[in-house]
Amino acid sequence: MEVTAYKTDMEFFVDMQRCIGCKACEMACAECETNGHESMIHVNYVERAVTIQTTVQVCMHCDNPVCARVCPADAISKDDFGVVHTANTARCIGCSNCVMACPFGVPIKEEKYDMMMKCNMCYDRTSAGKKPMCATVCPSQVLFYGTREEISRMRPNSTPVNTFLFGAEIVTTKVNIMMPKGSTHLRIH
Amino acid sequence: MHFSLNKKAALISFVATVVCVVISFYGSRKLQNFDPALIAYLFGTLFALFGGIYRYCVWLQRPPTWLYFKRTWQLVFNGRFFVHAWTLITDAIKNLLFQQFIYPRGKKRWIAHFMLASGCMAAFAITIPLTLGWINFTLDPSTALDPGMTKLYNANFFGFKVMSFQLGSALAFFIFHALTWCSWLVIAGAVIFLVRRLTNAGLIASQTFEGDLLPLILLIIISVTGLGLNFSYAFMKGIAYDFMSVTHAISVILFLVWIPFGKFFHIIQRPAQIGAHIYRREGEKKGMAVCPHTGKEFTSQLHVDDLKRVTRELGFDFTLEDGSSHLDYSPEGKRSLLAKAHLKARQENGKLFG
Numbered sequence: 001m002e003v004t005a006y007k008t009d010m011e012f013f014v015d016m017q018r019c020i021g022c023k024a025c026e027m028a029c030a031e032c033e034t035n036g037h038e039s040m041i042h043v044n045y046v047e048r049a050v051t052i053q054t055t056v057q058v059c060m061h062c063d064n065p066v067c068a069r070v071c072p073a074d075a076i077s078k079d080d081f082g083v084v085h086t087a088n089t090a091r092c093i094g095c096s097n098c099v100m101a102c103p104f105g106v107p108i109k110e111e112k113y114d115m116m117m118k119c120n121m122c123y124d125r126t127s128a129g130k131k132p133m134c135a136t137v138c139p140s141q142v143l144f145y146g147t148r149e150e151i152s153r154m155r156p157n158s159t160p161v162n163t164f165l166f167g168a169e170i171v172t173t174k175v176n177i178m179m180p181k182g183s184t185h186l187r188i189h
Numbered sequence: 190m191h192f193s194l195n196k197k198a199a200l201i202s203f204v205a206t207v208v209c210v211v212i213s214f215y216g217s218r219k220l221q222n223f224d225p226a227l228i229a230y231l232f233g234t235l236f237a238l239f240g241g242i243y244r245y246c247v248w249l250q251r252p253p254t255w256l257y258f259k260r261t262w263q264l265v266f267n268g269r270f271f272v273h274a275w276t277l278i279t280d281a282i283k284n285l286l287f288q289q290f291i292y293p294r295g296k297k298r299w300i301a302h303f304m305l306a307s308g309c310m311a312a313f314a315i316t317i318p319l320t321l322g323w324i325n326f327t328l329d330p331s332t333a334l335d336p337g338m339t340k341l342y343n344a345n346f347f348g349f350k351v352m353s354f355q356l357g358s359a360l361a362f363f364i365f366h367a368l369t370w371c372s373w374l375v376i377a378g379a380v381i382f383l384v385r386r387l388t389n390a391g392l393i394a395s396q397t398f399e400g401d402l403l404p405l406i407l408l409i410i411i412s413v414t415g416l417g418l419n420f421s422y423a424f425m426k427g428i429a430y431d432f433m434s435v436t437h438a439i440s441v442i443l444f445l446v447w448i449p450f451g452k453f454f455h456i457i458q459r460p461a462q463i464g465a466h467i468y469r470r471e472g473e474k475k476g477m478a479v480c481p482h483t484g485k486e487f488t489s490q491l492h493v494d495d496l497k498r499v500t501r502e503l504g505f506d507f508t509l510e511d512g513s514s515h516l517d518y519s520p521e522g523k524r525s526l527l528a529k530a531h532l533k534a535r536q537e538n539g540k541l542f543g
Contacts, residue, residue, distance in 0.1 A: 016527070045525075066503075093461045093465045100496055123395055127394050179535075
């Protein structure tokens with residue numbers, strides 16, 4: 001982890017309305033070496049009874065990660081680049097605190113391993129200057145990994161937002177969601 | 190790095206260390222059975238005890254850890270004690286002794302971890318009581334003087350004889366070489382893990398030298414020099430014995446001193462997994478939480494309520510305007526709510542894409 005070619009000018013941009021539910025990202029995610037070939041990305045129907053719309057969720061890599069703070073085993077850590085890493089396998093006790101406390105519903109309790117696993121932004125790739133697997137295969141560009149200049153050229157009418165309001169809690173993240181131009185935050189409730 | 194002494198933890202660990210010293214003093218029959226050659230190991234062990242308990246106490250004071258610790262014992266002692274005691278024993282055998290949860294992560298990983306853990310735990314069980322003078326071996330006086338008699342050797346615990354065996358017997362060979370068997374187990378397990386860590390791309394990307402590789406290297410050095418001690422007097426006429434004993438002592442003491450700070454602390458943390466199992470099982474019996482979005486059960490209501498309390502203690506407030514909480518929603522519900530909020534923002538703007 002010490003020697004790295006992580007590109008700090010590259011960021012993750014997500015635009016859920018573009019999700020077509022193809023699940024290419026799920027297949028690609030399973031190629032990630034740091035996941036041990038388990039798919040960690042979430043693709044789910046938003047409200048199956050009334051719409052076929054799907055949504056996709058990667059780890060948002062919070063600035064103050066709730067998952068790490070509620071972990072009783074100190075198993076989750078955030079590195080100098082702001083990447084919140086998956087559970088340390090030696091420490092995780094499989095309690096699911098992180099799974100239930102994450103405001104974005106990201107961590108997964110792998111029952112068979114009695115351990116939590118989550119997206120760590122394909123650290124094997126991003127630490128080598130490459131894009132996360134999901135972002136390389138998404139056909140509708142819900143998931144985009146690149147520079148701010150690139151995304152502003154591609155989406156001139158959108159603004160990347162990384163501030164989310166969950167009731168009284170304001171959560172800021174490393175990953176951005178593309179919102180209507182001029183937006184400063186996304187209120188969930 | 191900022192360091193502030195945690196007084197409660199320091200007091201508990203100091204008292205525990207003093208108790209251990211007192212037990213060892215009287216257990217070794219006022220140091221009669223204490224082996225002075227092990228004095229450096231003794232200080233290493235006492236430091237590991239002090240540091241291990243200190244860190245454990247600091248760790249327990251974290252709100253989520255304390256909650257789990259408190260809840261586990263509340264559930265254990267709240268009626269049905271024997272059922273929980275049985276669970277504790279069976280879970281301890283499955284998860285601590287056999288590390289069953291590692292098997293699904295990979296058969297080779299489990300074999301390697303089982304060898305490593307068994308070797309380490311057996312070595313702890315042998316060397317710590319020896320170092321503290323709790324165990325010692327003596328030649329049985331009734332057989333010692335008569336040259337014609339088969340010599341009997343006694344193993345004593347706190348000065349009381351617990352077993353005796355014939356010198357030169359298979360049992361004696363097995364007992365005297367117990368640490369040799371441990372060394373082989375540790376070397377085999379550590380080498381498998383080291384190869385894995387040097388070849389697995391995911392591990393290469395996320396591991397650190399001091400956190401993941403150094404512990405394995407240290408264990409290999411300890412085991413190889415330990416074996417070297419045996420080989421030196423058994424096959425090499427004592428050649429390099431001094432080098433082996435000094436290297437072994439240094440590496441073991443480093444290991445002991447490092448237990449509270451590094452990777453080895455997971456040995457002390459692991460029993461918490463059993464607490465998590467009891468918490469989950471008992472929580473499910475008390476009633477499940479139903480996600481307002483998906484309408485499905487997702488975890489126990491106890492878990493949701495506890496998390497609300499812990500997150501508040503940690504400075505987070507997920508309370509919604511209607512008095513409910515964002516934490517009342519399941520992970521799937523939370524993801525869907527985010528998508529719906531995003532859609533609403535796009536709709537209000539008049540364009541679904543941009």
